[in-house]
Amino acid sequence: MKPGIHLPNNVKQLKEDETFCFSCHPGVPCFCDCCQQLELALTPYDVLRLKEVLGLTGTQFLDQYAVIEYGEGDIFPRVYLAMKNDSRESCPFVSSNGCTVYEGRPSACRTYPLGRGAWLDQKGKSHASHVVIYENHCLGFAEAPKQNIAGWVHDQGLAPYNEANDQLMRLLQHKNIAAGFRPSASQCDLYIQTLYHLEPFKKTTADAIGLVMSDTALLPYAINWLIDELFPEEKN
Numbered sequence: 001m002k003p004g005i006h007l008p009n010n011v012k013q014l015k016e017d018e019t020f021c022f023s024c025h026p027g028v029p030c031f032c033d034c035c036q037q038l039e040l041a042l043t044p045y046d047v048l049r050l051k052e053v054l055g056l057t058g059t060q061f062l063d064q065y066a067v068i069e070y071g072e073g074d075i076f077p078r079v080y081l082a083m084k085n086d087s088r089e090s091c092p093f094v095s096s097n098g099c100t101v102y103e104g105r106p107s108a109c110r111t112y113p114l115g116r117g118a119w120l121d122q123k124g125k126s127h128a129s130h131v132v133i134y135e136n137h138c139l140g141f142a143e144a145p146k147q148n149i150a151g152w153v154h155d156q157g158l159a160p161y162n163e164a165n166d167q168l169m170r171l172l173q174h175k176n177i178a179a180g181f182r183p184s185a186s187q188c189d190l191y192i193q194t195l196y197h198l199e200p201f202k203k204t205t206a207d208a209i210g211l212v213m214s215d216t217a218l219l220p221y222a223i224n225w226l227i228d229e230l231f232p233e234e235k236n
C-alpha cells in the first residue's frame with residue numbers, strides 16, 4: 001500500500017526482499033473454501049482473460065457472470081463476478097477439483113495472500129507495494145514454503161495482469177478526476193462498453209483506424225482512446 005496508510009492488525013506490509021510462508025494446493029484442508037461469498041471485483045484485463053478461457057465474447061461474459069454496480073463515491077461503475085445462487089454463494093467457477101478457469105483466474109485470486117497497492121507518480125510512472133493479508137480460515141500460512149514478492153508474481157503469472165491494471169490507472173488516477181471530474185451516465189456506459197465489452201471498440205474505432213491485433217494488445221489502445229474521449233483537451 002502507499003506508504004503512510006494505516007493497516008488493520010491482520011495485514012502486514014511486506015518489504016521487497018522480505019519472505020512469507022504460504023502455499024495453496026489441493027492437499028490443504030481448506031482447499032476451495034475461500035472461493036465463495038466473495039466481492040470479487042474484475043478489471044478489464046480479468047474479463048479479457050476469463051472470456052478467452054470460456055470462449056465467450058465480452059458481452060456474453062458480462063451477461064452471464066458479472067454484476068455491474070455504481071456505488072456511492074465510485075468514479076466509474078465497478079464490475080464484480082456474480083456468485084452463484086446456492087447455499088454457499090459459490091464462485092461460478094469452483095469445483096471439487098479446484099478452479100475450472102485456472103488459466104484465466106482473476107488478478108485478485110492470483111495475488112492472494114498478498115494485496116497490491118499501485119499508484120502513479122507525477123511523471124506517470126507506476127509504483128507498487130505489497131502487504132500480506134492473514135486470514136484465520138486460510139490454512140495456507142501453516143505451509144512451509146517461503147515466498148518472496150518477485151517469486152509469487154512469477155509463479156502466479158501476475159506480470160501481464162499488473163501491467164494491464166497499471167495502464168488503467170492512467171485513467172482512474174487522472175489529474176482531472178483528482179480535480180473533481182465526474183463522468184456522466186453516458187460516459188460511464190462508454191467506460192464499460194469500451195473496456196469490458198471491448199467488441200464495440202474493436203468493431204467501430206479500432207477497425208476504422210486499421211488496428212488488427214489481439215484483445216490483449218488492443219486493451220491499452222482502448223484505454224488511451226477512452227482517456228482522449230473523456231479529456232479531449234489533453235489530446236495533442
Ligand code: SF4
Nearest residue numbers: 035091093094099109
Ligand atoms: S475464479 Fe477460481 S480461484 Fe477465483 S474464486 Fe473462482 S474458483 Fe476460486
Ligand code: SF4
Nearest residue numbers: 024030032034138140
Ligand atoms: S483458504 Fe487459503 S489455503 Fe485454503 S484454498 Fe483458500 S487460499 Fe488456499
